[in-house]
Structure formats: C-alpha cells, structure tokens
Amino acid sequence: MTAVDTEPATPGTDAEHLLVVDDLSTSFATGQGPLRAVEHVSLDLGRGRTLGIVGESGSGKSVLARSIMGLLPKYASRTGSVRFEGQEMIGASASDLRTLWGARMAMVFQDPMTALNPVLRIGRQITESINEHLDYSKTQQRETAVALLRSVGIPEPERRLRQYPHELSGGMRQRVVIAISLACGPALLFADEPTTALDVTVQAQILDLLEAQQRERNMAVVLVTHDLGVVATRADEIAVMYGGRIVEQAPTQVLFREMRHPYTEALLKSIPRLDLPSHTRLEAIAGRPPDLLDPPSGCRFTPRCPYAQDKCHAEEPPLEDDGTGHLYRCWFPVGITSKQTTVDSVVTEANVRQGDDDQAVPAKVPPAPPVDGPPPAAPAGEDT
Amino acid sequence: MAGRGTAHLGAPEDSLLRIENLHVRFPTGRGTVFAVTDVSLDIRKGETLGLVGESGCGKSTTGRAIMQLPPPTEGTVVYDGQDLTRLKGEKLRSIRTKLQMIFQDPISSLNPRRKVEDIVAEGLRIWKIGTEAERAAKVDEVLEAVGLDPQVARGRRPHQFSGGQCQRISIARAVVTEPDLIICDEPVSALDVSVQAQILNLLEDLKTRYGLTVIFIAHDLAVVKNVSDRVAVMYLGRMCEVGPPDIIYSTPAHPYTEALLAAIPEPDPDKVDPDRVPLGGELPSPVSPPSGCHFRTRCPRADEVCVEVVPEMAPTGDGRFVACHHPLVETVVAVGAGSAQG
Numbered sequence: 001m002t003a004v005d006t007e008p009a010t011p012g013t014d015a016e017h018l019l020v021v022d023d024l025s026t027s028f029a030t031g032q033g034p035l036r037a038v039e040h041v042s043l044d045l046g047r048g049r050t051l052g053i054v055g056e057s058g059s060g061k062s063v064l065a066r067s068i069m070g071l072l073p074k075y076a077s078r079t080g081s082v083r084f085e086g087q088e089m090i091g092a093s094a095s096d097l098r099t100l101w102g103a104r105m106a107m108v109f110q111d112p113m114t115a116l117n118p119v120l121r122i123g124r125q126i127t128e129s130i131n132e133h134l135d136y137s138k139t140q141q142r143e144t145a146v147a148l149l150r151s152v153g154i155p156e157p158e159r160r161l162r163q164y165p166h167e168l169s170g171g172m173r174q175r176v177v178i179a180i181s182l183a184c185g186p187a188l189l190f191a192d193e194p195t196t197a198l199d200v201t202v203q204a205q206i207l208d209l210l211e212a213q214q215r216e217r218n219m220a221v222v223l224v225t226h227d228l229g230v231v232a233t234r235a236d237e238i239a240v241m242y243g244g245r246i247v248e249q250a251p252t253q254v255l256f257r258e259m260r261h262p263y264t265e266a267l268l269k270s271i272p273r274l275d276l277p278s279h280t281r282l283e284a285i286a287g288r289p290p291d292l293l294d295p296p297s298g299c300r301f302t303p304r305c306p307y308a309q310d311k312c313h314a315e316e317p318p319l320e321d322d323g324t325g326h327l328y329r330c331w332f333p334v335g336i337t338s339k340q341t342t343v344d345s346v347v348t349e350a351n352v353r354q355g356d357d358d359q360a361v362p363a364k365v366p367p368a369p370p371v372d373g374p375p376p377a378a379p380a381g382e383d384t
Numbered sequence: 385m386a387g388r389g390t391a392h393l394g395a396p397e398d399s400l401l402r403i404e405n406l407h408v409r410f411p412t413g414r415g416t417v418f419a420v421t422d423v424s425l426d427i428r429k430g431e432t433l434g435l436v437g438e439s440g441c442g443k444s445t446t447g448r449a450i451m452q453l454p455p456p457t458e459g460t461v462v463y464d465g466q467d468l469t470r471l472k473g474e475k476l477r478s479i480r481t482k483l484q485m486i487f488q489d490p491i492s493s494l495n496p497r498r499k500v501e502d503i504v505a506e507g508l509r510i511w512k513i514g515t516e517a518e519r520a521a522k523v524d525e526v527l528e529a530v531g532l533d534p535q536v537a538r539g540r541r542p543h544q545f546s547g548g549q550c551q552r553i554s555i556a557r558a559v560v561t562e563p564d565l566i567i568c569d570e571p572v573s574a575l576d577v578s579v580q581a582q583i584l585n586l587l588e589d590l591k592t593r594y595g596l597t598v599i600f601i602a603h604d605l606a607v608v609k610n611v612s613d614r615v616a617v618m619y620l621g622r623m624c625e626v627g628p629p630d631i632i633y634s635t636p637a638h639p640y641t642e643a644l645l646a647a648i649p650e651p652d653p654d655k656v657d658p659d660r661v662p663l664g665g666e667l668p669s670p671v672s673p674p675s676g677c678h679f680r681t682r683c684p685r686a687d688e689v690c691v692e693v694v695p696e697m698a699p700t701g702d703g704r705f706v707a708c709h710h711p712l713v714e715t716v717v718a719v720g721a722g723s724a725q726g
Contacts (some may be wrong), residue, residue, distance in 0.1 A: 021712055056576040199438040199603060201663045204647040208662055226576060229649035233656045252653045270581035272610040278629040280610060284581035290548055330594045349423055354590065373643070 015298040017083075017221050019045040019068070020189055024049045024080035024090075026060075026067040039244045040319070041080075048186065048218040052231030052252070054267070055241035058289050064241070065190045068222075069105060070097050071105035085187065102129035106181035108210075112173035116165040122149075123161030126180050126228070131154045133184045148179040151210055161370050171202035175209065182213060207234060228267060232343075240264050243290045244301035246319060250309065250326040256343040260326065260333035262305045265341045273346070279353040299331070307332050387677065387707015388422040389697035392626045396462075399426035400597050401450065401565060406459035408445050408621075415671040419445040419676075420456070421621040424697075427565065432591065432598040434612030434629065436605055436644075440597040440604055440667055442621040443601045447567045450599070451483055452476060452583060463565075481511055484558035488570035490550035494542040500527070501538040507561040529593065530586060548579035555586065559594055567599045584611055605648055609633055617641050620678040623697065627704025637706035637713040640679045641689060677709065685710040 021043040027034040038060045055061045066072055068082050070089055082089040084105065089097070106129075108113040117125060126145040130136055136144065142161070149157035150324050152175040165173055174194065181189060191210060195203035211234060214221050223231055231238055232252065239249040240263065248261035259265050269283040287304040290296055294301055302312045311331050317330040334341055388405075396402060408420040420442040427433050435443045449456040461468040463479065471479065494503055501523055508519045523536040530552040542550055551571060557714055558566050568587070572580040588611060591598055593714040602608050608615055609629045616631040617624040617638065625638040636642040665682045668674055677695050680686035687710070695707040699717040706715065 056578060171666065200605070200647045201438060201643065203649070204662045205664075207649070227649065228651035232649065232651045232653045256651070258654050267577065268651060270578050270608040272581070272584065272604075274606050274609065274645065274648060274650060275631060276610070278609050278612055281588075282581035282585055282610065284585055285578035286582075288548070288579070343654075 016046050017044055018047045018085060019043065020081075020083040022081040022083075022333040024064075024067060024078065024082060026063055026072065026076055026078050029075045029077070030293065032139045032293050035322060036295075037068055037244050038294060041246055043239065045188070045220050045222070047220055048214070050214065050221045050223060050234030050235045051384055053222060053224045053241060054226065054228055054231060054238060056226060056244040056289055059241040059293070060292075061226075061241050062192055063244075065107070065192055065222060065224050066366070069101070069190060071101075071107070073352040089115050099133070102181075102186070103133040104186055104189040105190070106184075106186040106195045107190040107192060108174075108177055111197050112170055113165075113197070115177050116158060118165055120164075121161065122163055122168075125205075126176070126183055127160075129180065129183050144183070144382060145179075149176070151178045151213070152176075152182075153205070154179070168285050170198055171205065174198060174202075174206055176214070178206070178209065182217070186219060187218060188222070190222045190224065193226070194223075195230065195238060196225070203218055203230075228271060240267070243295060245300065245329065246327070247301065247330070248328040249319075250328075254324070254326050258326070259333055259341060260322075260328040260335060261301075261322075261330050262299045262307050262332075262334055265334050266304070266306075268341070268343065269346055272322065275347050275349050277352050281351045281353055293334075299329070307334075307338055385623065387622055387695040387697055388424075390424045391697040391699060392623075392705035393424055394428065396426075398428055400429045400463070401427045402460075402462045403446075403450065404460050404462075405448060406446065406461070407457045408442070408449050408454075409457045412671075417670045418621050418673050419670060421673070422694075423459075423618070423621075423623050425616060425623070425626070427485055427597055427599060428720050429564075430595065431613040432600055432611050434608035434610045434615040435601045435618065436517065436603065436615060437601060437618035438562075438603060438644075438667065440670065441573065441618040441619070442670075443603075443618050444569050446618070447485070447569050447599060447601050450567060451480065451485060462628040469569045478511075481507060481561045484561065484566050486551075486554050486558050486566060486568045486571045490547050490554050491542060493505070494550055495553055496542050496659045497617045498541065499538065500540055500542070503553060504557045504560055507557070511561065522560060523556075524639055526560045527553075529559070529590060530556045531582075532556070533634050541596055546579075548575055548582060551579075551583055552586065555583075555590065559590060559596070562594065563596070565597045565599065567601070568604070571600075573602060573604065580607070587611060605633070605644060612668060617644070620667060623707055624679070625704065625706045625708075626697070627700075627702070627706075631702055631704050635713055637704060637711040637715075638679075638708050638710065639683050639685050639710075642712060643682075676708075 021041060024038060024041045025036065026038040030112045036248060041064055053061045053064060067078055074124050078090055115153060123145055124146060130141050130144055145161055146157045149160055152173050154160055168176065181270045195206050198206060210221065223235055224328040225231055235252050237251050238255050239246045240261065242263045248264050266285045270285055285304055290300050298313045309332060317331045319327050321327050321329050390404060400707065403423065403425045406420055406423045410417040410419055423446055437443050445547060450461055455469050468476065504523045504526060505519050508514065508522060514522065526535040527537055533548065572583050577687055590596060600608060600611050612629050614627060615629045615632050616626045619640050624640050625632060632641060633645065636645055646660050647662060663682060668681055674681050676692050677690040680690040689709045695704045695705045696711050699705050700713045701716045
C-alpha cells in the first residue's frame with residue numbers, strides 16, 4: 001500500500017496517554033444564561049484503544065467530542081485541559097490546531113449525506129487533507145486516494161474518484177467519509193454516531209470496517225453513540241453521559257456485568273432486545289433529560305431515579321473510582337445498596353404481557369410525564 | 385425472499401384486512417420503480433403485524449397502499465368486505481376514519497400553528513361526531529389515555545412539547561375516531577431509547593384499551609419483536625417470511641432474515657460471534673430488480689433455480705411461511721427440488 005499507512009514518528013513518552021482530558025467543561029452563551037453542556041469530564045485514552053461515549057440526545061456526548069477537538073462555535077467557552085500527544089489543545093492557536101485536524105485527529109460525522117460537499121468530486125474531497133498536510137505529488141495523491149477507497153471496501157475506486165456524492169448510496173458515502181478521515185493516518189479518530197443514519201446490515205459493515213482500519217493503523221477511536229449495542233462488543237471502555245456529565249465509566253465487561261449507576265441500569269432495561277420474548281413490558285425511564293439551563297439540584301438524575309433519596313436532592317455525588325478503575329457518580333449505587341442488574345438479568349427477569357391480561361387499566365399506564373413547557377433547548381452544535 | 389404466493393393467508397372470514405397480490409409501481413424519468421411486487425398479507429382482528437425490512441424494501445409503501453395513499457397499481461385491499469382499491473371520493477374518505485396512520489417524525493406530522501385540542505379533534509369535527517361538548521370530552525379522554533394532562537396540553541402548540549410528547553399527540557389524534565386499524569410507520573425510530581420504551585408501552589396499552597389492530601412498520605427488528613404477534617419480513621418489494629416472532633427470531637428460515645438478525649448489535653459484550661459473516665453487497669436498484677428471487681444477488685445459498693423461478697410462500701409447519709427455494713428450515717410442502725442442499 002502507500003505511505004498513508006505509515007505513522008509519522010512520534011515521541012514515545014505519550015505512548016500510553018495519547019489523549020488526556022482533565023476537568024474539561026464547555027458552556028454555551030445563550031440568551032437565558034450559560035448552558036453548561038459538558039462539565040468536569042476527565043478521560044485518558046491510550047493508542048489503539050476504543051472509548052465508547054453513550055448517552056441520550058442532549059447528554060453532551062457530541063459536544064464533548066467537539067470540545068476535545070476544538071470544533072466549537074465562537075459563543076462556546078472551554079475550561080480545563082486537553083492534552084493530545086503531549087500538546088495542550090485548549091488555548092492553542094488556530095494555525096496550530098489546523099496542523100492537527102485531519103492529520104493527527106479526525107472526525108467521522110453522523111450524516112454522510114451532509115458531511116460531503118455535494119459539488120466536489122469524491123477524489124478532490126479525499127485529497128484535500130493530503131494536499132494540506134503531506135508533501136505528495138499529484139500522482140501520489142491520486143494513488144493514495146485510490147488505495148484509501150479500496151481499503152474501505154469501495155469497488156472500482158478509480159471510477160468513484162470522478163463521481164459526485166449524490167451518485168453513491170448512503171453506506172458508500174459513509175465509507176467515503178471514513179476514507180477522508182483516514183487519509184493522513186490520524187492517531188485518534190472521533191466517530192460521532194457514524195451509523196445512526198444507516199440500515200442495520202450497512203451499520204454492521206461500517207463498524208467492521210472501522211474496527212479493521214483501527215487495528216491496522218493502531219489508531220485510537222472515540223465512538224459516540226446512543227446505542228449501547230453498538231459499543232458493547234467494540235469498545236474497550238465505556239463512559240455513560242447524562243446531563244453533561246460522565247455518570248459512570250468502566251471497562252466494557254465491567255459496565256455490563258456490574259453497572260453501578262441507576263441511569264446505566266435504566267438505559268439497559270429500556271432497550272428492546274432480540275433475546276427477550278415478544279410483548280415484554282419495557283421499563284421506560286419516566287420523565288425526560290434535565291434542562292441544562294436550569295439543572296436540578298443535587299444529582300442530575302434524581303428526578304427520574306427509582307432509588308433517589310433526600311441526600312440525592314441535596315448534594316451531587318462525586319465521580320469516584322471504586323479502586324478497580326470503575327468510576328461512578330452515585331450515592332446509592334446499584335448492586336451495593338440495591339440488587340445488581342446485569343445484561344443477563346434483564347433477559348431472565350423479563351415481564352411478559354399475557355394475551356388476556358388487562359395491563360391497560362389506567363393505573364398501570366406509566367405515570368404521565370410532566371407537560372411543563374418547552375423541551376430543553378438542544379445544546380448548540382448537537383446533532384449536526 | 386423475493387417471493388410471492390398466498391399460502392400464508394388465513395381464511396378470509398378471520399381477517400380484518402386482506403391484501404392480495406399487491407403491486408405498487410412508480411413511473412420515473414429513469415424507468416419504472418418496482419416498489420412493491422406481489423405482496424399478500426392478512427391482518428387478523430386484534431393482532432399486531434410487524435412489517436420489517438431495510439430502507440427501500442417497500443414496507444412503508446405497502447402501509448400507504450393500504451390507505452390508498454396512493455392506491456396500489458394492482459391487487460386488492462379488502463377491509464370489512466369492501467375492496468378499497470375500487471372505492472373513490474366520499475366512500476373512501478368515510479372508511480379512512482376506521483384506518484388511521486401514525487408517522488415517523490412526530491414534530492413535522494403535527495401542524496405547528498394549531499393547538500393540540502384542534503389537532504386531536506379535527507377528525508371528530510370533520511365527521512361531525514358528537515356535539516361540541518362531547519368532542520371536548522373525547523379529546524380529554526384520549527389525551528389522558530396517551531399520558532398527557534388534558535388541562536395543560538389542550539391549549540398548547542406542538543413546539544411546546546418534546547419529540548416523545550408530540551408522538552403521544554399523534555397517537556391521540558389517531559385513536560380519537562375509534563379506528564379498527566392503526567398503521568404505525570416507524571413510530572419510534574426518531575426517539576431516544578428511553579422515550580422509545582414509553583411509546584412502545586403506550587401503544588400496547590392503547591391496543592388493549594381500544595381493541596385496536598395494528599400494523600407496525602419499522603426497520604428495528606428488536607422493536608418489532610417486542611410489539612408484534614406476527615412478523616412479516618420484506619426485501620426489495622417482496623415478502624420473505626411471515627410468522628410468529630419468537631419462531632422467526634430463534635430459527636429464521638429465510639437467509640435474508642438470518643442476515644438481518646446477525647447484523648443487529650446486541651447490548652451484551654459476550655455476544656461476539658466470530659463466525660458472523662456480514663451481509664455483503666448493496667441493495668439492487670428497484671428500477672431493475674433481479675429476476676427470480678430478489679435476494680439471490682446477495683444470498684449465500686443462491687443457485688440457478690433462484691435466478692429463474694420466483695419462490696412461492698410455503699409453510700414450515702410451525703405457523704410460519706417462507707418464500708425461499710433453499711430455506712434454512714425445511715418446508716412441509718417441498719418448493720423447488722433442492723431445499724435440502726447446503
């Protein structure tokens with residue numbers, strides 16, 4: 001293959017800590033005051049590792065990814081520290097960041113329909129960052145682009161270079177977006193809901209592709225998703241976000257077997273599963289995510305938490321390590337003060353509706369969510 | 385899949401709605417799009433029929449063809465003894481009060497300029513059902529049933545609600561005319577998982593409360609399994625497999641169903657299948673669908689028979705029917721010669 005696959009030599013000092021995020025907070029200035037979209041997030045990601053960031057819309061997961069990269073609008077402000085390959089990103093000049101973007105860290109966006117420029121040929125869009133960052137001749141650029149398209153599984157790459165995005169299907173476009181992000185051999189790839197807009201069979205193809213490319217290039221990946229299923233078998237570690245904060249973070253196996261935060265438990269219980277019999281009554285999470293302009297006092301999950309007690313309303317729990325690298329932010333953790341839920345118990349203890357029962361009597365209807373004015377405004381920059 | 389036939393249909397008197405040999409074709413500048421090809425289905429009173437498949441498989445078009453939006457190119461849609469494809473104007477409109485739809489995007493399917501009470505009451509007003517006071521009481525009742533506080537919700541407009549709440553309003557609007565059949569077209573795919581569970585539970589509750597029959601169209605197989613009594617899998621405009629979800633999901637008979645199930649990421653880190661072969665290739669163009677079985681171009685079991693002969697629906701003996709020459713589960717009446725090959 002071509003030179004795209006060779007990593008530029010990097011100082012060995014940061015081999016273990018490719019990305020170190022320390023106490024990162026991001027807030028947006030809005031007409032109703034500051035909206036704290038991300039608060040007090042700390043992360044540590046090594047080379048070749050995969051971190052899954054999971055949460056509902058509005059939980060701050062996309063803003064977190066963009067805050068780390070520095071892709072934020074002008075009315076956003078960040079505090080804390082983001083060190084990438086030993087270099088401080090917060091406060092770095094735009095020209096310094098431009099040497100990193102696309103070259104050392106890249107992002108795959110959710111919607112392949114809008115991530116590509118509709119009036120430029122595929123070839124031009126792939127070579128753009130190569131042209132910017134690498135000293136390649138025209139022929140080398142073209143060869144690199146062909147090799148990239150081939151490596152992401154696009155048939156007839158030479159012909160595709162001359163095509164426009166509208167000539168490709170959604171799955172093919174997402175492959176092109178991935179090819180663009182891989183063009184300069186980044187050390188860190190952010191994938192922000194990379195498969196949400198795609199069908200399941202295509203989703204499986206794209207996730208397999210990302211994994212293969214990651215292994216081949218020893219690239220670290222931050223996989224942002226709302227779908228626990230997507231990260232369950234692909235992430236080394238998972239951070240669950242709620243209301244702009246990390247509420248639980250653990251190695252994947254530990255998170256699914258010994259979850260501690262009630263929100264993680266509630267998320268897992270609310271997902272329809274293939275191995276559950278049909279007509280299983282799902283345990284919905286009542287209410288809705290907090291309004292970040294006016295967050296609840298104490299723990300942010302309190303209004304929706306089945307285990308909430310007085311202390312939860314009064315005081316926010318800190319994110320603490322239980323000594324094994326399992327972090328959670330809860331006063332009354334699941335499995336310690338209540339029964340442990342695991343990925344298996346959700347299936348074995350399913351509540352299946354019977355054909356002739358009358359679960360529809362009003363008393364069993366889940367409590368009406370409060371109809372209390374407009375939904376919380378989505379943080380700017382979310383879901384784009 | 386890519387099959388045809390009517391073996392899977394029950395007796396006509398058992399079904400609330402019966403679709404036979406439905407075709408939908410759209411003429412376009414680059415040729416005719418074969419959106420739905422020879423689909424037959426029956427929906428029994430009180431059941432939930434799940435219609436699954438990837439985008440472009442014709443599931444939504446089938447749902448809309450039942451509503452005559454637009455009417456199918458060929459075939460019959462019999463509801464309550466009447467063929468809807470032969471009805472026009474006032475007669476068709478009056479029957480639509482008994483057939484309602486819920487759409488995918490809850491926000492754009494509500495008129496932003498109207499109050500919730502007007503949105504929900506519109507069907508009643510058009511059909512002059514009850515007096516003004518009776519209509520108001522009915523609106524309150526359905527709003528309550530979908531989990532909204534009528535006193536607060538009535539006077540508000542859609543933008544004052546979250547996506548999940550807007551979907552509740554859409555559901556209220558659909559049930560207010562007391563329909564027999566509701567067609568839900570991807571009702572939860574725009575919602576977060578926590579809200580999705582609320583809406584799925586609500587649909588199940590309302591089904592019991594109002595005695596509804598539901599056609600549930602979705603691309604998410606886990607969601608469909610959760611709500612359905614029977615599931616129909618579609619691919620590129622044709623039926624693949626119809627049957628009870630627990631049977632189809634545990635032992636898929638059609639290679640496409642198996643591929644679909646294998647592609648779903650399960651939220652369990654131990655569910656890594658090293659032998660999993662993802663479905664390769666792309667969906668063929670519906671303008672020139674493959675001959676014979678529509679799935680043959682991506683099917684690991686395809687041979688010459690699949691190129692030439694469209695498979696017919698055949699029973700597997702457990703209440704499930706499959707249209708495949710080489711099904712993964714033996715059919716009772718052998719279709720094609722080589723059903724035992726590997």
